[in-house]
Amino acid sequence: xxxxxxxxxxxxxxxxxxxxxxxxxxxxxxxxxxxxxxxxxxxxxxxxxxxxxxxxxxxxxxxxxxxxxxxxxxxxxxxxxxxxxxxxxxxxxxxxxxxxxxxxxxxxxxxxxxxxxxxxxxxxxxxxxxxxxxxxxxxxxxxxxxxxxxxxxxxxxxxxxxxxxxxxxxxxxxxxxxxxxxxxxxxxxxxxxxxxxxxxxxxxxxxxxxxxxxxxxxxxxxxxxxxxxxxxxxxxxxxxxxxxxxxxxxxxxxxxxxxxxxxxxxxxxxxxxxxxxxxxxxxxxxxxxxxxxxxxxxxxxxxxxxxxxxxxxxxxxxxxxxxxxxxxxxxxxxxxxxxxxxxxxxxxxxxxxxxxxxxxxxxxxxxxxxxxxxxxxxxxxxxxxxxxxxxxxxxxxxxxxxxxxxxxxxxxxxxxxxxxx
Numbered sequence: 001x002x003x004x005x006x007x008x009x010x011x012x013x014x015x016x017x018x019x020x021x022x023x024x025x026x027x028x029x030x031x032x033x034x035x036x037x038x039x040x041x042x043x044x045x046x047x048x049x050x051x052x053x054x055x056x057x058x059x060x061x062x063x064x065x066x067x068x069x070x071x072x073x074x075x076x077x078x079x080x081x082x083x084x085x086x087x088x089x090x091x092x093x094x095x096x097x098x099x100x101x102x103x104x105x106x107x108x109x110x111x112x113x114x115x116x117x118x119x120x121x122x123x124x125x126x127x128x129x130x131x132x133x134x135x136x137x138x139x140x141x142x143x144x145x146x147x148x149x150x151x152x153x154x155x156x157x158x159x160x161x162x163x164x165x166x167x168x169x170x171x172x173x174x175x176x177x178x179x180x181x182x183x184x185x186x187x188x189x190x191x192x193x194x195x196x197x198x199x200x201x202x203x204x205x206x207x208x209x210x211x212x213x214x215x216x217x218x219x220x221x222x223x224x225x226x227x228x229x230x231x232x233x234x235x236x237x238x239x240x241x242x243x244x245x246x247x248x249x250x251x252x253x254x255x256x257x258x259x260x261x262x263x264x265x266x267x268x269x270x271x272x273x274x275x276x277x278x279x280x281x282x283x284x285x286x287x288x289x290x291x292x293x294x295x296x297x298x299x300x301x302x303x304x305x306x307x308x309x310x311x312x313x314x315x316x317x318x319x320x321x322x323x324x325x326x327x328x329x330x331x332x333x334x335x336x337x338x339x340x341x342x343x344x345x346x347x348x349x350x351x352x353x354x355x356x357x358x359x360x361x362x363x364x365x366x367x368x369x370x371x372x373x374x375x376x377x378x379x380x381x382x383x384x385x386x387x388x389x390x391x392x393x394x395x396x397x398x399x400x401x402x403x404x405x406x407x408x409x410x411x412x413x414x415x416x417x418x419x420x421x
């Protein structure tokens with residue numbers, strides 16, 4: 001059995017994320033999840049690098065303040081520090097800038113290449129027209145999430161009109177575009193009562209927006225908003241007494257349930273790869289373990305896909321190190337070997353299986369749609385952030401049903417075909 005080598009250097013992962021400012025709460029939630037995931041790997045001895053060597057994983061934080069230019073500066077700092085694995089997700093605009101910069105860097109400096117792990121940036125183009133050999137997405141992209149939401153909206157006969165609202169950048173625009181397309185296909189009887197894009201993370205008062213939503217007569221809102229843009233939106237809806245439903249990408253956490261309160265019971269619907277109230281003993285144990293590690297209700301936001309991402313990284317590091325023969329206390333396998341290994345990632349945790357599709361580096365996994373309910377209601381043993389409200393799973397979409405075609409034409413450094421899955 002491999003043993004932890006004395007003095008073995010950690011495998012460092014640069015977290016480039018907004019850790020301050022208007023969406024800093026979302027970045028801190030990511031940090032907690034990644035740290036906890038690394039702690040789990042380290043508790044079993046670290047990453048098996050072959051040659052009787054195990055190395056710990058370590059998250060190194062870089063605050064991008066949510067701005068592409070700051071993120072690029074952080075990337076350069078990580079590169080200067082010799083870090084070869086980068087993680088980011090809470091902005092598709094930032095992710096796009098990082099992908100472009102990493103592509104240039106890896107072409108220019110083949111001896112210092114890096115891979116990019118994306119846990120939340122879900123603009124579909126990132127694994128379609130702008131796919132990259134160095135970029136791997138571990139979240140379902142926006143079109144996959146919208147299709148899952150539509151599985152529930154399609155059956156919601158009471159909704160005859162909707163209002164589309166989102167953040168005015170690539171992701172928010174993609175959500176509204178796909179909402180229009182899928183409504184036309186699956187609910188042509190539903191009228192779009194209004195549509196609006198607003199600046200990202202700059203609106204302090206959403207009362208004017210909700211006033212328009214109420215005046216439109218819309219019975220439901222479809223939004224990809226996240227962070228404070230979602231929290232403030234639903235809080236304004238509660239203040240104005242809006243009684244419609246919210247079909248959301250991220251309505252299950254980061255203050256949204258507490259903000260909307262009792263008015264959200266049976267009305268706030270969210271889509272995710274997994275929910276704390278997902279059926280099964282394995283899910284229950286995972287939630288309880290996370291809450292033991294982070295007992296503060298304000299820190300109660302667990303992302304299973306981030307846990308799976310770190311498991312995939314550990315798996316790929318082991319495979320790549322053994323193949324390259326460079327897993328000793330100091331060295332790491334070349335980034336190209338790690339990328340090839342990540343293309344074959346296939347990991348399971350808490351009953352959720354994630355595999356990486358090699359052709360476009362888009363993770364494939366089941367998705368779930370859930371509705372907000374009071375804690376203690378059937379199917380809701382856990383609340384969110386101590387709010388007294390949790391989410392009951394309405395529908396599980398298996399990975400094969402959630403999978404969508406892609407338009408990626410992957411450019412590979414050695415012009416080889418995709419790795420077998």
